[in-house]
Amino acid sequence: MAELQKILHVDDDDDIRIIAKMALEVVGNLNVEQCSSGMDALEIAPQYKPDLFLLDVMMPVMGGEETWQKLRNIPGMENVPAIFMTAKAQDAATGALIELGAIAVITKPFDPMELCSQIRSAWDRHQNSG
Amino acid sequence: MLQSIRRNQIAIGVLMLAIGVAFGIYSLGFGSVLVAAETWSFYSGQLPIGTAALLGLLLGSLVLALTRRGKIAKLQSLVMDKQAREIYFQDRALNAHAIVSITDPDSKILSVNDNFLKTFEYERDEIIGQTHELIHPSPYSGAVSVFNDIFEAVKQNKVWSGEHKAITKTGKTLFMQCTVVPLHDEDGNHVKNVSMRTDVTETRLAEADRYLTSMLDKLQDEVYIYNTDDLRISYMNETALNRCEWTLKLARTKRITHTASNFEEGLFRKHVEPLFNGEKESVVIETLHDKGFVEINTRLYVGPDDVPVFVSVLRDITERKEVDRARMESVSVVSHELxxxxxxxxxxxxxxxxxxxxxxxPGAAAIVDVADRNSERLLKVVNDILDFEKIRAGKMDINKRPVKLSDFIMDATTMNKGYGDEHQVKFVATGIENDAFVSGDSDRLMQVISNLMSNAVKYSPKNGTVVVNLKDTGRKWRISVSDNGPGIPESARASMFDSFVQSDPVDGIIRKGTGLGLPIAKEIVERHAGKIDFESTVGEGSTFYFELPKIESPELENPKDRAQLAAE
Incomplete structure (x- = not known):
């Protein structure tokens, strides 16, 4: 079973990026690369080669869903799983993201002390289901 | 000479007799001929012919007078008979047709016909001696009662005629066409009133029906009435006919399934099921119709021929949907921004x-705790308002999956432990059974139990215990949360689940909260076909509980389900 090491985090909010970075690196001991937009993510992803995408849903210009669809079109990125983070608490939207293939949807505000274990358990579940 | 005189006498006598006979025949017919003939044979030998003739004439006249009088009497009696018969028949006809009552001048009822008794549902001895006030409904305040109106009219020797409402002994309202005639004796004294009424209720109802039907036709909503068995249409209002481009005649050859291209009879039958087992009086569905969003409200009625019918009212809610959508959108944006x-x-x-x-x-840590608690509180307010808006817009989604209640209650106590610790209140779970399952949205149900638990903590005394209990009530599982708080007075019961209401606490201590927790919990529980309620004794404590329908322990064949359950 592949181990989760590298996460590409995309969020347009600077402060949330700071909190998430600390939660994943300091608390979760993961390797994190961050971008403030979907366009940046498309540039960085092929070089960084993350194990998982952590994407904010509501971003200007290119939203989380669209960013993921474009990321999946990059050769070698087709099977990289995605977890979405959203501050929009609409149940239907969450369901739709799972339908699209997201392995988890984490609602904001998230608990930085729990973020890593939430991500890891979704990762493990995904690895087990093949 | 004598011979000639005698011959003359005979001639005159014969002539007289002939005239008498003629009269006799005229007046008496065959009978007087016989009398005349006998008179003639009797007297012809002894009396002089002139005398006999005179006698004949006299007799004839007498017979004539007698028979004329007899004839007049006979004629008179015939006419009288006819009049009596006519009156009798008129009376019978009137009695059969009308509701007749006769009163004294003070309106005391002296007699009534059978129709009166039948119509107003009284026995004869119940009504005799009463006044007509009995059948007149009490007038609206300020209005002159019809009873008084009639009373005044007949007092002034006027005939009263008009329509009025009447009530029967059992309280049925009828419409009466009524004429009241005052009767006077030869000296002009007012002695009686005769009232004749006709029941025009049917006519009035038919008029009201026509009126209602024309109003139904002009309604903006579409109205359909159709048979419950074969769904055959018996009525569609104009609005509905216009949309389908049908005439009413054509519509009566169609079934309700023909009114929309996406009508699914199986789904419809399932939708109206609660109408038959008395669970609901009406069922409502929002659906995308051929021409946009519609809300369809369906009820079950029993028609005039004891035939059960569905009545569906279809309302175009495209505009409302748009407003709802825009509203949810802005709520969603605000939520995101907060x-x-x-x-x-x-x-x-x-x-x-x-x-x-x-x-x-340590000092800094204490301050950080204050900030953390309050940011948590702010988040709760935001979430409650958002949920409340979702409920109002009908947008709260409930995603049901099997929920194992033992795990659910354990998770709830774990999740709320922090809050309990803060208030030095501990949770105890009792009655936990392993084989207890319901079908529900575990996140939403967690919201319900967390709300009840945090309320219980809020109202518990320091070092108190909140008991979470699971109980089998037959077809449902009851989850209750009990505290030893001040309790809730009965007067607060009615508004307990209302929005933005926080009842005045018996102990005078105001607790923090939005006042949205319980109404949201109620909505969630009801969306699970369950119920939420409470029992409380002032000074002893309160128990809030919710009940959810049981399901069999689920076979988790679907790995997705298993993954979901694991995630929960």
């Missing part, structure tokens, strides 16, 4: 608390 900074604030505080950003001095 949650995003809250994410950073809460995240930062949690990291500070945990020491991930460096260990804090």
């Amino acid at each position: 949650r995003t900074p809250l994410t950073s604030i809460k995240g930062a505080l949690r990291l500070l608390q945990s020491g991930a950003a460096g260990v804090l001095e």
Whole structure:
């Protein structure tokens, strides 16, 4: 079973990026690369080669869903799983993201002390289901 | 000479007799001929012919007078008979047709016909001696009663005629066409009143029906009436006919399934099921129709021929949907704008608390706790308002999956332990059974139990215990949360689940909260076909509970389900 090491985090909010970075690196001991937009993510992803995408849903210009669809079109990125983070608490939207293939949807505000274990358990579940 | 005189006498006598006979025949017919003939044979030998003739004439006249009188009497009696018969028949006809009552001048009822008794549902001895006030409904305040109106008219020797409402002994309302005639004796004294009424209720109802039907036709909503068995249409209002481009005649050859291209009879039958077992009086569905969003409200009625019918009212809600959508959109944006900074604030505080950003001095840690608690509170308010808006817009989604209640209650006590610790209140779970399952949205149900648990904590005394109990009530599982708080007075029961209401506490201490927790919990429980309620004794404590329908322990064949359950 592949181990989760590298996460590409995309969020347009600077402060949330700071909190998430600390939660994943300091608390979760993961390797994190961050971008403030979907366009940046498309540039960085092929070089960084993350194990998982952590994407904010509501971003200007290119939203989380669209960013993921474009990321999946990059050769070698087709099977990289995605977890979405959203501050929009609409149940239907969450369901739709799972339908699209997201392995988890984490609602904001998230608990930085729990973020890593939430991500890891979704990762493990995904690895087990093949 | 004598001979000639005698011959003359005979001639005159014969002539007289002939005239008499003629009269006799005229007046008496065959009988007087016989009398005349006998008179003639009797007297012809002894009396002089002139005398006999005179006698004949006299007799004839007598017979004539006698028979004329007899004839007049006979004629008179015939006419009288006819009149009596006519009156009798008129009376019978009137009695059969009308409701007749006769009163004295003070309106005391002297006699009534059978129709009166039948119509107003009284026995004869119940009504005799009463006044007509009995059948007149009490007038609206300020209005002159019809009873008084009639009373005044007949007092002034006027005939009263008009329509009035009447009530029967059992309280049925009828419409009466009525004429009241005052009767006077030869000296002009008012002695009686005769009232004749006709029941025109049917006519009035038919008129009202026509009126209602024409109003139904002009309604903006579409109205359909159709048979429950074969769904055959018996009525569609104009609005409905116009949309389908049918005539009423054509519509009566169609079934309700023909009124929409996406009508699914199986789904419809399932939808109306609660109408038959008395669970609901009406069922409502929102659906995308051929021409946009519609809301369809269906009821079950028993028609005039004891035939059960569905009545569906279809309302175009495209505009309302648009408003709802725009509203939800703005709520969603506001929610996003509030949650995003809250994410950073809460995240930062949690990291500070945990020491991930460096260990804090005890004084600083206490201040960070205050900030964390209040950011949590702010988040709760935002979430409650958002949920409340979702409920109002009908947008709260309930995603049901099997929920194992033992795990659910354990998770709830774990989740709320922090809040309990803060208030020095502990949770105890009792009655836990392993084989207890319901079908529900575990996140939403967690919201319900957390609300009840945090309320219980809020109202518990220091070092108190909140008991979470699971109980089998037959077809449902009851989850209750009990505290030893001040209790809730009965007067607060009615508004307990109303929005933005926080009842005045018996102990005078105001607790923090939005006043939305219980109404949201109620909505969630009801969306699970369950019920929520409470029992309380002032000074002893309160027990809030919710009940959810049982399901069999689920076979988790579907790995997706298993993954979901594991995630929960």
